[in-house]
Amino acid sequence: MKSKILIIDDDTSLRRVLEYNLQEAGYQVYVAAGGEEGLRLFLEENPILVISDMKMPGMDGMQLLKAVKERSPETLVIMITAFGTVDMAVEAMKAGAYDYITKPFNRDELRLIVAKALQFNGLATENKRLKSELSDRRDFSSIIGSSPQMGKVFEIVRKVADTDASVLITGESGTGKELVARSIHTQSARKNAPFVAINCAAIPRDLLESELFGHVKGAFTGATKDKTGKFQLADGGTLFLDEVGELPLELQPKLLRALQEKVIEPVGGTKPHKLDVRMVSATNLDIEKALVDATFRDDLYYRLAVIPIHLPSLRERREDIALLLRYFCGKHGAKEVRFDARAMETFNSYRWPGNVRELENLVERLLIMRSSDTITRDDLPDKIVNGGSATGTASVAGNVINLPDEGYPLEQLEREVVVEALERNHWNQTAAAKFLSIPRHTLIYRIVKYGILSPEK
Numbered sequence: 495m496k497s498k499i500l501i502i503d504d505d506t507s508l509r510r511v512l513e514y515n516l517q518e519a520g521y522q523v524y525v526a527a528g529g530e531e532g533l534r535l536f537l538e539e540n541p542i543l544v545i546s547d548m549k550m551p552g553m554d555g556m557q558l559l560k561a562v563k564e565r566s567p568e569t570l571v572i573m574i575t576a577f578g579t580v581d582m583a584v585e586a587m588k589a590g591a592y593d594y595i596t597k598p599f600n601r602d603e604l605r606l607i608v609a610k611a612l613q614f615n616g617l618a619t620e621n622k623r624l625k626s627e628l629s630d631r632r633d634f635s636s637i638i639g640s641s642p643q644m645g646k647v648f649e650i651v652r653k654v655a656d657t658d659a660s661v662l663i664t665g666e667s668g669t670g671k672e673l674v675a676r677s678i679h680t681q682s683a684r685k686n687a688p689f690v691a692i693n694c695a696a697i698p699r700d701l702l703e704s705e706l707f708g709h710v711k712g713a714f715t716g717a718t719k720d721k722t723g724k725f726q727l728a729d730g731g732t733l734f735l736d737e738v739g740e741l742p743l744e745l746q747p748k749l750l751r752a753l754q755e756k757v758i759e760p761v762g763g764t765k766p767h768k769l770d771v772r773m774v775s776a777t778n779l780d781i782e783k784a785l786v787d788a789t790f791r792d793d794l795y796y797r798l799a800v801i802p803i804h805l806p807s808l809r810e811r812r813e814d815i816a817l818l819l820r821y822f823c824g825k826h827g828a829k830e831v832r833f834d835a836r837a838m839e840t841f842n843s844y845r846w847p848g849n850v851r852e853l854e855n856l857v858e859r860l861l862i863m864r865s866s867d868t869i870t871r872d873d874l875p876d877k878i879v880n881g882g883s884a885t886g887t888a889s890v891a892g893n894v895i896n897l898p899d900e901g902y903p904l905e906q907l908e909r910e911v912v913v914e915a916l917e918r919n920h921w922n923q924t925a926a927a928k929f930l931s932i933p934r935h936t937l938i939y940r941i942v943k944y945g946i947l948s949p950e951k
């Protein structure tokens with residue numbers, strides 16, 4: 495099916511030229527001589543692209559732009575401006591125009607700008623589809639949190655968003671790394687250009703290079719036509735490299751070169767492409783360990799992590815729990831729902847290994863299953879409450895700490911945590927100390943204090 499384009503211009507000859515050129519380029523073209531007529535045609539035909547003159551008698555280009563954007567924010571609008579009226583073009587971009595083209599222009603300029611717009615539209619549609627697959631995450635911009643830790647994150651995001659500095663986001667699973675990456679993009683001047691995400695862990699090794707950099711026809715068996723890589727798709731915008739810690743060592747030099755020289759070479763290609771891409775990456779792996787193990791190049795790491803952002807786990811910022819609960823209830827259309835004090839207490843002592851994602855999933859489930867608008871501790875799944883009543887012992891199971899109702903000595907708990915850390919790390923003290931995020935001497939102090947003996951001794 496041909497892409498529909500609507501042209502609105504009061505200048506008959508220019509309208510004809512545009513119509514002819516775009517028809518020849520394979521588009522389905524509609525024309526209107528003024529704003530009112532244009533808007534009517536727009537509503538009837540629902541074109542994906544509108545090209546409109548700025549100055550027209552009656553409804554002018556700005557009014558038309560606003561009317562179109564109000565009804566259909568996705569529709570791309572390109573404004574035609576006269577030479578020397580760049581100010582107006584800038585106004586139009588602020589009001590949501592995708593781009594502008596200055597009179598006089600030639601055929602190639604016109605086709606290029608249209609092709610770019612349609613490619614962008616394709617990406618936007620694709621992005622939208624992916625977003626809705628991720629179960630209705632409409633509002634990527636709202637990152638919730640009022641804890642000092644999140645305050646710091648917001649501050650860094652605000653400062654770096656509108657620069658081209660590479661950002662590396664670290665944090666446990668579900669802490670909002672992708673959310674932050676998108677927010678950096680939408681707060682930058684690149685916001686109208688694509689945000690392209692690629693998950694390095696999800697793509698088979700031997701396909702990753704061509705996914706990233708593209709390939710030319712015949713580059714390898716099965717390369718039956720040219721493929722545009724994610725880098726090129728992100729040109730002018732932001733490329734989000736998720737789980738970058740999983741990037742195979744053999745691909746790292748090529749990525750480094752792309753970042754340093756801002757050029758990429760498709761697999762099997764001979765001529766490099768110049769690109770303008772802002773890089774945001776994320777990892778929940780211990781990337782510092784990968785550096786020590788030399789599975790990640792440090793020169794690449796420093797390139798990617800010009801600005802490091804660490805997202806705190808939810809258990810490190812429990813003051814955000816109540817806020818997030820309220821936010822997700824609202825998001826899922828249940829503003830009236832409340833959690834009673836014991837439920838809140840349970841949430842506040844739960845470990846939240848899946849962080850905000852786990853909390854949101856839980857809220858969704860509780861909202862479906864609830865019998866009233868007040869959710870109590872009895873409504874919570876076992877995993878979260880885990881029969882903490884009257885067992886007389888504490889246990890760390892499935893990342894949940896269960897404390898008996900009658901209380902429990904902190905020192906006893908600490909001893910158990912230390913033993914667990916040692917066991918999990920095969921009694922390697924350095925590894926156990928790292929696991930607990932304490933210096934080794936602090937660990938040894940506790941081993942001595944509690945008289946902990948390894949099984950061999």
Ligand SMILES: Nc1ncnc2c1ncn2[C@@H]1O[C@H](COP(=O)(O)OP(=O)(O)OP(=O)(O)O)[C@@H](O)[C@H]1O
Pocket residue numbers: 631636637638639665666667668669670671672673674778850851854
């Ligand atoms: N601070 C927050 N405010 C609101 N929603 C959040 C917040 N943090 C995370 N979320 C939501 O939690 C879910 C998980 O977030 P996201 O996908 O960004 O996590 P992630 O760190 O990339 O996780 P993973 O490492 O598993 O990929 C998303 O639905 C996101 O919208």
Ligand SMILES: [Mg+2]
Pocket residue numbers: 671672736
């Ligand atoms: Mg993620």
